[in-house]
Structure formats: C-alpha cells, structure tokens
Amino acid sequence: MSFKEEMLCSNSHEYVVKDGNAYTIGLTDYAIEQLGDIVFLELPSVGDSFGKGETFANIESVKAASEIYMPIAGEIIEVNEELVDAPEKLNEDCYEGGWLVKISSNSYQQDSEDLMTYDDYKAELE
Amino acid sequence: MVKQTYLCNKHIALNAKMVDFAGWYMPVQYTSIIEEHKTVRENVGLFDVSHMGEVFVFGKDATQFLNSIVPQNIDKLEYEKAVYCQLPKENGGLIDDLIIYKLGIESYLVICNASRVEDDVNWFSINKKDYDVSIDNQSHNYSLLAIQGPKAIDLMRKMGYQYENQKSFTIKPAVIEGIKLLASRTGYTGEDGFELLFENKYAQYLWDKILEQGEEFGIKPIGLGARDTLRLEAGLHLYGNDLDENTTSVEAGLSWSVPKDKQADYNGKSVIMEQLSNGVSKKLIGLEMLDRNIPRHGYDIYYNGEKIGTVTSGCVSPSTGKNIAMGYVKNLPEICTDTTVQIMIREKLHDAKIVKRPFIQKRNRV
Structure with a gap:
C-alpha cells in the first residue's frame, strides 16, 4: 500500500501512519498547500509526551504561524531534524521525506476512531 | 458584501489564492509568495491594486483645502508631481496615509488605502468648511495596476510609453497599448515601477496585454502576500499595522514628510510641531x-x-x-x-x- 493509502487524517490536517511498532506523524499536502511557502518549523524533543489534540509543533509560512496537533496521544521517539534546518522541503514532500515526528503510542485504537482515510479526508474538504 | 475588482475572474483563472482584504476579494498569491517577491526584485511583476481609493479634489480652493489637512506643502507641489503625506486628526493621530498628485491648476488626485476611503472622504467633507472645492470619490470607476521591478521600464517602453525619462513621484497622461490613462512613476515595493490608473472597462484588456508583452521580461502576476513582504523590506509603512489613529507622523519616523517651515495651519500641526521640538x-x-x-x-x-x-x-x-x-x-x-x-x-x-x-x-x- 502507498503512504497515502495507509494514513489516517485529522480534521486539523495532521496524518498518522503505522510504521511497525511506531507511528509516523506529519501534515497533509492540503495543509502545506494552504500554508504556502514554509519558512519555519519547531519540533518537540525526543522523550516529550503529548495527549491527543495537544500542540506538539509550530509551523510558519511567509504569511502565517500555525500550531500542529497530535492526531493520537504518544511519546516522541524520533524527530525529523533535517526539516528544521530546511523547512522549505515540506513544500516538495510532506510524506516520505517530510514526516515530522515518530511516536510510540498505546492508544492508537481509541484515538484513531475519529480519524479519516485520505480519500474521506479529501472528500470532506470539498 | 465583499467587493471585487474588475479583474477578479482573471485572478481565479490563474488559480490565485483569494482572501478578503479590507472588504475586497483579492489575490494573496498566485504560485508562491517567495517566488513572486523575487520576480519583482529581479524582473518585473504586475499587481492588481484596484482596491485602492481614488478621490479627485478640484475647484478654486483645492490647493488651500488640501494644504489645510496634510502636513506637506501642497501649495509648493508642481504640476504632474506627487507627494507622500499623512492625514492627521487634531491630536496628530493618523486617519490614513496618502499620495497626492497635482493634475492641473487646482486639480488633484488623492490615492487612499482601500480600508480608509470612506473615512478619508468623510474627513474631507468635515474639513471642507467654506472652501470652494469638489470632492469626487471615483474609486468605483477606476482600476489601478502596478508594474514594478527593474525591468518595468523596458516593458513600458515596449508598450509604447512615451516618457522614458519621467521622474520618480510624477504622473503623466499617457497612451499605453492604445488606452488613455494616467501613468505615475510610483509604487510600494522599493523598486522602480509605474502605477497605471484607468477606467474599469479597460482593466481586462490591459491586464492580458501587460502579461503578454511582459513575457520576454519574465513578468508574473503578484499577490498581496508578496506586496507585503516587498514593502516591509523597503521599510514602507502599512496603514492599519504600522500607522493608525494612535500614532503620529513623528512617532512613525515620517518626519521627513513633515516640513518644519510650513506656514499654513493644518490639523494636528501643534502636536506635530511640539513633537518635532521636544521629542516623542x-x-x-x-x-x-x-x-x-x-x-x-x-x-x-x-x-x-x-x-x-x-x-x-x-x-x-x-x-x-x-x-x-x-x-x-x-x-x-x-x-x-x-x-x-x-x-x-x-x-x-x-x-x-x-x-x-x-x-x-x-x-x-x-
């Protein structure tokens, strides 16, 4: 299955993809397109824990600053440091190379109940 | 009701991201703010700024009237020249910032910010008093396009512009691509460039023509997003952000546009003079x-x-x-x-x- 087929999306435009025992979290291409040129990204540290819906990162385009929320609860186990130095890469790829953090979580089942498949998410936007 | 310029369909056809700005449905970006910004710094960009207000002020006392409401010396403004000024209240707070163009004897064009046109016109009416002057808000009848960037002059020349040596901050009646318009060598980007003012009915034709003729110079349409980053780099104020009714010209670092030797009285003069002498x-x-x-x-x-x-x-x-x-x-x-x-x-x-x-x-x- 492709990345997009595997991921679940939130109303606030984050995605989560199960990756072995971990979960990869990022922002959808729709969110990136709406933001425009990405110029700043602030990610949490490994070991930080967040509840579902909590702000874990900040992103800014030329025009505006936005918060990024946890689609499911969990603890940060890996951060995409390369993106912090070159946030403009998100404009090219926000999936395979443009994920934000990887987390461990034991509440995926319940937290993912209100998340949508990419197709449903896209349909919701229209 | 959100207003639209006569070019709204062009912006939408170009896939622009549209936003509500000062009551107008305007393009914030077409492709990328950074790319559009660089186009203006390196080549040339085209802006639809038809949301700006155009108010014609004319009549026997037009000079005296304008001289009584802005700090600049309007009585010293020469024919076809333009001047940047602010519109202060009695306490020095600013209602708007403006460019005033002298079009003829006792005839002026005032360009206002889109969000302030109505307040400006009200203020003009309040201050009209016994002056023999007509205040004609023509904002709804005119479109305004800005052509900005180092290659703006090359493009203007190609489109038949007659006044290559036109000075910065001057305005001339001109014919571009067969259309009679007013061309001023002004802008809001820190680059050389022109602003073209004409009747709404020519807007679609001129927009297409400028983009077509500008292709060899790398022209792109530019949205309000890049307009904002361009003006900020150039250190230019934005009314509503950097200027408002709680700031004065002196506090805003605009003392260069406030002549100290002006004889005539104007709104806010005593506050402004006091701040110039004693500081802010x-x-x-x-x-x-x-x-x-x-x-x-x-x-x-x-x-x-x-x-x-x-x-x-x-x-x-x-x-x-x-x-x-x-x-x-x-x-x-x-x-x-x-x-x-x-x-x-x-x-x-x-x-x-x-x-x-x-x-x-x-x-x-x-």
Missing part, C-alpha cells in the same frame, strides 16, 4: 531576529526584562533570508541601532537587533 515618547524601529524565529504583528518587545513595545509588521525577508520587523518601542536613549532587545514568541524571549530601515538597499531611482 514612542518611536518606530526596525528589527532583525538573531535566530530563526519570525516576528509577527502584535508580538511584544522586551528590554532588560521589561516590556517596551510591540511589533507592528514582521516577516521572513525573501531577499535576504533574515527575519525582519518594524515595531514601536519606548523612546529611551539606550534603545537605538545595534541594541539587542527581545521579542516574545510563543511564550519565550528571542533576541533581535535594532537595525536601520530600509532592510534592503534602495534601488537606483530615476
């Missing part, structure tokens, strides 16, 4: 961040742990990659160029250095 309690400064954080409108400025002011405009400078801002701070002697202050961003203080404006070197102007 707050002042506008330029800021450059010392880390990657981006200063934004409304963020607080600190010095030695004390709040001393607020950011009024801020962005990433696409030309330099630096994060820049303007803001008002307490006018203390130690708060000067090269002083390090802090900006509160997401509940943390981040260092910024006070720098001179503009943030980029001014281009050669004609």
